[in-house]
Amino acid sequence: MVQKTQPDKWEGNPPRVTSFLKFRVPRSRLSPVCGFGWRFRSAITMSRKNEASLSLWFDPHLCGGMRLSSFEIEVTIVKSRGQESIDIGPVTMVDCTEFICINDHRFSPEGSFIELTITLKFSSNDHLCFPTFDPPPVIQDGVHSVVPLPGGAPSVVKALLTSLDRPSFVDTKLYLYSARVGGRVRRPKALFGNSQLLGSSCSYFNDLLFENDFRGGVPCDLYGEDTEVIKKLADSGYGYDSDSDLESIYSDEDIDEGEEAGHDGVSSDKDNGVENAPTSRTHPTVGIRAAGLAHAINGTAYKTVKAYIMYIYTNTIEFGPLWSTRKSGRSDSPLEQDSDLGRIRCSPKSMYRFADFANIPELRERAKEGIKQNLTEQNIVTELFCSFTFKYPEIIEMETDFLVENFTAEVERALDEALQMIVVGVKPSCYQVLAFTMKRLRGQDTETAWAMVNSSVSA
Numbered sequence: 001m002v003q004k005t006q007p008d009k010w011e012g013n014p015p016r017v018t019s020f021l022k023f024r025v026p027r028s029r030l031s032p033v034c035g036f037g038w039r040f041r042s043a044i045t046m047s048r049k050n051e052a053s054l055s056l057w058f059d060p061h062l063c064g065g066m067r068l069s070s071f072e073i074e075v076t077i078v079k080s081r082g083q084e085s086i087d088i089g090p091v092t093m094v095d096c097t098e099f100i101c102i103n104d105h106r107f108s109p110e111g112s113f114i115e116l117t118i119t120l121k122f123s124s125n126d127h128l129c130f131p132t133f134d135p136p137p138v139i140q141d142g143v144h145s146v147v148p149l150p151g152g153a154p155s156v157v158k159a160l161l162t163s164l165d166r167p168s169f170v171d172t173k174l175y176l177y178s179a180r181v182g183g184r185v186r187r188p189k190a191l192f193g194n195s196q197l198l199g200s201s202c203s204y205f206n207d208l209l210f211e212n213d214f215r216g217g218v219p220c221d222l223y224g225e226d227t228e229v230i231k232k233l234a235d236s237g238y239g240y241d242s243d244s245d246l247e248s249i250y251s252d253e254d255i256d257e258g259e260e261a262g263h264d265g266v267s268s269d270k271d272n273g274v275e276n277a278p279t280s281r282t283h284p285t286v287g288i289r290a291a292g293l294a295h296a297i298n299g300t301a302y303k304t305v306k307a308y309i310m311y312i313y314t315n316t317i318e319f320g321p322l323w324s325t326r327k328s329g330r331s332d333s334p335l336e337q338d339s340d341l342g343r344i345r346c347s348p349k350s351m352y353r354f355a356d357f358a359n360i361p362e363l364r365e366r367a368k369e370g371i372k373q374n375l376t377e378q379n380i381v382t383e384l385f386c387s388f389t390f391k392y393p394e395i396i397e398m399e400t401d402f403l404v405e406n407f408t409a410e411v412e413r414a415l416d417e418a419l420q421m422i423v424v425g426v427k428p429s430c431y432q433v434l435a436f437t438m439k440r441l442r443g444q445d446t447e448t449a450w451a452m453v454n455s456s457v458s459a
Helices: 153-163 195-201 203-210 302-314 348-357 361-373 380-384 393-405 409-423 428-441 446-458
Strands: 003-012 015-024 039-046 052-059 071-079 085-093 100-107 113-121 145-148 172-181 184-193 218-221 247-249 291-296 316-319
Touching: 015 039, 039 113, 052 071, 052 113, 172 302, 184 195, 184 302, 195 203, 195 302, 203 291, 302 316, 302 348, 316 348, 316 361, 348 361, 361 393, 380 393, 380 409, 393 428, 393 446, 409 428, 428 446
Parallel strands: 172 247, 172 291
Antiparallel strands: 003 015, 015 113, 039 052, 052 100, 071 085, 071 113, 145 316, 172 184, 218 291
């Protein structure tokens, strides 16, 4: 595969993004996502004279719908084994709507690796504003990954300017469930954020915070507790148990003393079970101390949205391991063990689910990659037939590809066990996953396999 040798370099004047790629010859390769959504494909063809021709294409991918002025692409080919660098470009591109061949260059195929430095230079007429700081390194240690993403610098500036005219940067309070007790969601917690940054991050939060047809915020004291808002939380709609960011509470001994079930699973102890909300006992001030709007968010866990807010503030997202990768038995969630270390980790499944619901393609792609990095021969069958996977065709495809490419005797035994559970009705929702998997194992490509599955379902 094509690898990134270092994070993308972002420059603001003029706006441009440089990607550093490395791949092995002689195959067609597709790069990871670069910039704010594009990719590159490279292909090597050999001649009878043992000469190789390198073709490089630009794939707009996630940014295919953007309407930009013409932009330039500059390519530097750094050959392996000490061969000289070759500059190609600049090449002027019209827009981000086509899969376009950039250039073609002949070189000796003796080296086993080719390195590319590719820069996209945008027009100042597009008013793009890129971060100019060096992002933190990508960490891939098998346990978690930290993936730097470009941020919305104009939104940050606007939020900071607005905060100069009021006493608090924070003006929004979000209530979400944080735990699951005996199969029910419990323990609402309050998250705090800035409405300008939240609203500009995606259409979901813009609609929630600013659109009149959706606006459901209740004026509140940010330091107080909002019982009426908490009552809007529902204990349904969370959709799956597999790798949820809800903390698992296993027995009554794990429940705080005095806590008992209340309305819709809301804790009904004397503090309403709400954490992160200072009470009048700790702030004995009369009247409203910090005005804002409070919202109830259903269907998404506290930990997931907390990680998302951190993402839009700092341009980084950090994923924890899947439960199926852990060899030990029951223990506290690994996602809850980092609070004292200044880190926020979430489940890549939970973030994928939220990003898909909120229509955030870049974040959804990163969460998908976080899931992929956790796949092993030991857990692939568990993941493929879990309560999360069957809802998302691209996750089914990704995990089936992994299973087909790593179909060992161990994987085959695990698949046989999964078949037994599906046959006896333990996993009735996994029929399509199973049908698709079997057709891929029999040699069908992805498109043909889906067509056969869909035709059998509609028959």
